[in-house]
Amino acid sequence: MLEELYRETILDHGRKPRNSGHLEAATHKADGWNPLCGDQIRLFLIVQDDTITDIKFEGCGCAISQASTSLMTETVKGMKVVDALALFEKFHAMVVDGTVDELDGLECLAGVREFPARIKCATLGWHALRSALAGEEAASTE
């Protein structure tokens, strides 16, 4: 079961998060904060013509939160806002409800559903994405 959680992709993204950094010209941004464990990320987006043309994040936290956010940025970069929001729902359904099994490139995170205490780590970046797109400055896993 542990191997399902800490797959090589997760460990790799946890060690070397992609799209790490700051976007000076961000049109949208949000802070994600998990008050239970202290994981935090700051997400920056540039949205043009309803499309996420660039996305970066900075923050600190566990391998799951960092890897999940890193994978999320890779996936939604270049995506229409409406498609990114739809993907949020599918991701949530995969890691929380377990009703989705296949999610191109993201199913490596499905194992987290067996670790209830860690689900919020996996959804932190996604909550920040949704908040940023909704024009909210902060997202909490609470």
Add this chain to the structure above:
Amino acid sequence: MPCKSDERSAWRCEFPILDQEVNGKPLVYLDSAASSQKPRVVLDTMDFYYRMDNANVHRGVHALGQRSTEAYDNARAVVAKHLNAVHTDEIVFTKGCTEAVNLVAASWGQANLKPGDVVLCSMAEHHANLVPWQLAAEKTGATVKPVPIHDDGQLDWDAYLALLNENPVKMVAIKHVCNTLGTVYPVKEVVSEAHRVGALVTVDGAQAVPHRPVDVQDIGADFYILAGHKAFGPMGVGALYGRLPLLRAMPPYQGGGDMIRTVSFDGTTFREPPNRFEAGTPNVAGVVGLAAALEWLASQDFDRIEVHEQDLLASATEALEEIPGVRVLGKSPGKASVISFVTDFAHPHDIATILDSEGVAVRAGHHCCMPLMGRLRVPATVRASFAMYNDNKDKEVLIQAVAKARRIFS
């Protein structure tokens, strides 16, 4: 399987919960600083109470009501004796440490704090002995100031004296033993200096009571608080010790039944302490369980517990530091058997998940001490806390599990 050999802690067999497997591995419970396990006598006492004596207290003239009342009042005497209070009436039952501090901060604080007054809280304070003071300060115009600590967790004594001398300090809030680092604070000296300038002291004894005898008269504490579930008793119950003259001068904290003398729409009068501070039906089974836990604890040899826990602390600290990339925080002399550590290979939450898969229960996070995390410049730590029922075998599994985490993440 329990108690079958002298390989295991002599205390272990008294804690039935420890004899189980978790994730296919024998349970190694190293999270007693978050909540201790309960000896059989506590479980049996509470079970017996609910099976035989349960009834409301201070009301019924019937037999069960009297037995329940007797058990409840007797428990107060047990707590008073355990802390060496002068009077039984100096013990107020609460639902835990947090409620005890909230009671003092709301009742004493709002009656005594004025604009400009200062409350000192150590930088290492648990949120329970900090946030209630912030709330009281907000209402009264007082200010809460931090007392700095050294890198190893010890109080910055010179800074403490300077803060006392340079501010109109009315209250000092300090923990006896640190839940995160295990640091033992010199509470007797802290009290003596505070009293010199006319300030009172609230000592958070949540982590001290399970590890050492406590004498509130010797410490000189004005208020001393304990939590049942951290001292081998049940959850949802705690106790506040307050010097009687202070309690007598304090207004009620909550209103309701059992705390009143007379009630009318023209005005209500209140009972003397401790009843004044115990509105409503109390957690009688919890209080009875707490008394059973403290009686059990008092019957143990604290010197033996100390030697046993210190051996575990020393050998576990040494073994952890032999694992490359592990850094143990707060190694102050004479500390209690609580080890906080960080690593350069994984975040505390990832370590805790790996440890759990090996059956090892530890806490990862900020331990309700966010200012302390800031002071130590870490977002979180892994904390392994040892009680008397832990032993070398537990320690060895912990070390192997941390080494496994290193293999996975390196």
